[in-house]
Structure formats: structure tokens, C-alpha cells
Amino acid sequence: MKIVVIGGTGLIGSKLVKKLGEHGHEAVAASPNTGVNTLTGEGLREVLEGASVVIDVSNSPSFEEKAVMEFFTTSTGNLLAAEAAAGVGHHVALSVVGTERPPGNAYFRAKIAQEQLIEKSSIPFSLVHATQFFEFTRAIADQATVDGAVRMPPVLFQPMAGEDVARAVGRAAVGAPLNGRVEIGGPDQYRMDEFFRQALAGWGDPRPVVTDPHAQYFGEELLERSLVPDEDAPRAEIHYRDWAAQNDR
Template sequence: MKIVVIGGTGLIGSKLVTKLGEQGHEAAAASPNTGVNTLTGEGLAEALEGARVVVDVSNSPSFEPAAVLSFFETSTGNLLAAETAAGVGHHVALSIVGTERMPENGYFRAKIAQEELIEKSGIPFSLVHATQFHEFVRGIADEATDGGKVRIAPVRFQPIAGDDVAAALARVSTGTPLNGRIEVAGPEQFRMDEFFRQALAAAGDRREVVTDPHARYFGSELDERSLVPLDGAILGTIRYADWASPRS
């Protein structure tokens, strides 16, 4: 089965292409690096020829609210139109756990807009909402750093390894369209400030982690369950400590 992965040369996309190939599928990585541009439409029609499934794991190059909204609306609109023309039977998109709980967050608003376009497209679809990736822990700490201190709210946090996200996407993309969403998360739940205190220390990062109930996560103030899944989420198998130990 031919499966086109939009954003297939990035972190999750490259892992997904590998997994699908190992399962015997014809997995095609589509991105500007391979001559496919969803913003301009360049190369889309050719990339989707013969495709039965499209998996969109692409991301905006800018997180500025207006820019990210424009990216997801334009990119998704072009992609869905090309899928309709090509007769694609299943659209899979990667999103984020908690998008609907933080509508004041510009990036999350853009992902909601993307999902609404998918739901109204008429193409059978599946939405995979994932928690924060293990690979983004350092970046989250950097974003939260203020005056040399990392300010983190004492809320729930359940990060997931990129390999587990790719595995979930592989299962969904080769199955029957959900016409709805699933949530995926890591196997362990932490208190976010304690997690970062331990993770940075284990990595030899000397920054002090300060517990701050009003600390913002990429501009948004969090409540207890903003970033964790509801009941019924599919859990990955890779613990953060096991993932980080070869890298520390």
C-alpha cells in the first residue's frame, strides 16, 4: 500500500517512513526537501499518485500566531484538495493532546483550525493527539528559562518518545479510518516541575528549576490537566529515563 508522509523527512516523519517500510508498505517521504511543498502545491499531485493514505506530520516554520495559522490553513487546504483529486481514502494527521483546552494559545488554535478543515473535507480521517515528545524536553526547558532559572508549573506531564508516536501513527494509518481522534502518551505521568528538575540534573544541566504555579507554557498558563490525556489514551512503552540514559 502506498502511504505518503507529509513532513516525512522530519523527526516523526522519518521514523514513520522507516516503520512503514519495514512493514512492507510503499512509504514516500514528502517535504520541501523532496520537492513537495504543501504551501504552494508544488509536487503535490505527483506525490499523491496511487496513494491510498496520507499522513500529515508537517509543522510550521514559525510559531508566531498569525504565521502558524496561515501555514496550517493553507497547507491543509492544498493537501486535502490534492487528496480529493487523487482519490486518497484515508487522511491521518498528528496533533497535540489538550488543543481544545488552551484556545488562547496561538499554536493550539492553528491546530484546531487544521482539524476542522480535515473533519469537513469529506475524506475519511484519523486524528492522533500526542503529548510532548521526549525529544522536545530540552527545548521546553529553554523556552521556560527566565534569568537563568527554569520556571515550571506543578501540573501533570506525560511525555512520549518519538518512536512511540511513530508506532501509533503506523498502526492508525494502516487501519480503518477512525473519523475521530485517539490520544497517545508516554507510559509514566509526572509532576511537571519535578520531572524537569530531575531530567535536567540527570543531563548535567545546572539550571535551577523553580516551581511557579503561574509559569507559562509557550505563552499559556496551565491547569492540572492541560497537557495530559483523558481516560482511554494509548500508552507508549519507552520510559523517559530509558530513552535519556544513552544520551546523558
């Protein structure tokens, strides 16, 4: 089965292409690096020829409100139109746990707009909502740093490894379209402030982690369950401590 992975040279996309190939599928990495640009439409017709499934794990290069909305609406619109013309039978998109819950930042609003385009299209679809990636924990800590201290709210936090994200998206892609969404989170649930206190200690990072109920996460204050999936959602396999021992140097 030919499966085109939009964003196929990125963190999750490259893992997906490898996993799908190992399972005997013709997995094609599509990105500006390979001559496919969903914002302009360049290369879409050619790469989608003969494709049964398209997986979109692309991401906006900017999280500025106007730019991120334009990226997800324009690229998704172009992609869906090209898929319809090519006769693609299944569209799979990676999204984020909590996009539909208030409060919502600019990135979440753009992801909601993307999902609405997918839901309204004629193409059968599956949406995979994943929690935050272990690979982004340093970036999250950096954006939360104020005057040398990492300010974190004591809300629930359930991050997961990129490897597990790719596995979940791949499972959705080779299965029947859900015409809905599935959530997945990490194997362990933490308080966000405690997770980062332990993570920074493991990195040997001297910044203190300050518990602050009003600390902002990319411009918004979080509610207790803003970032975690429903309680009955499946959990990923890789624990942070094991991932960190191999990756977090």
C-alpha cells in the same frame, strides 16, 4: 499500499517512513527537500498519484500567531484538495493532546483550525493526539528559563518518545479511518516541575527549577490536565529513563 508521509524527512516522519517500509508498505517521504511543498502545492499531484493513505506530520517553521495559522490552514487546504483529486481514501494527521482545552496558545489554535478543515472534508480521516516528545524537553526547558532559572508549573505532564509517536501514527494509518481522534501519552505521569528537575540533573545542567503555578508554557498558563490525555487513553512503551540513557547526551 502506497502511503505518502507529508513531513516525511523530519523527526517523526523519517521514523514513520522507516517503520511503514519495514512492514511492506510503499512509504514515500514528501517534504520541500523532496520537491513537495504543501504551502504552494508544488509536487502534490505527482506524489499523491496512486496513494491510498496520506499522513501529515508536517510542522510550521514559525510559531508566531499569524504565521502558524497560515501554515496549517493553507497547507492543509492544499493537501486535502489534492487528495480529493487523487482519490486518497484516508487522511491521517498528527496533533497535540490538549489542543481543544482552554486556555489555548496560538499554536493550539492553529492546530484546531487544521483539524476542523480535516473534519469538514470529504476524505475519511484519523487524528492522532500525542503528548510532548522527549526530544523536545531541552527546548521546553530553554523557553521556560527566566533569569537563569527554569520556571515550571506543578501540573501533570506525560511526555513520550518520538519512536512511540511514529508507532501510534503508523497504526492509525494502516487501520480503518476513525473519523475522529485517538489520544496517546507517555508510559509515566509526572508533575511538570519535578520531571524537569530530574531531567536537568540528568543532563548535568546547573539551572535551578523553580516551581511556579503561574509559569507560562509557550505563552499560556496551564491547568492541571492541560497537557495529559484522558485517563483511559493508551500509554506508550518507552520510559524516559531508558530513552535518556540512549539518546540524551
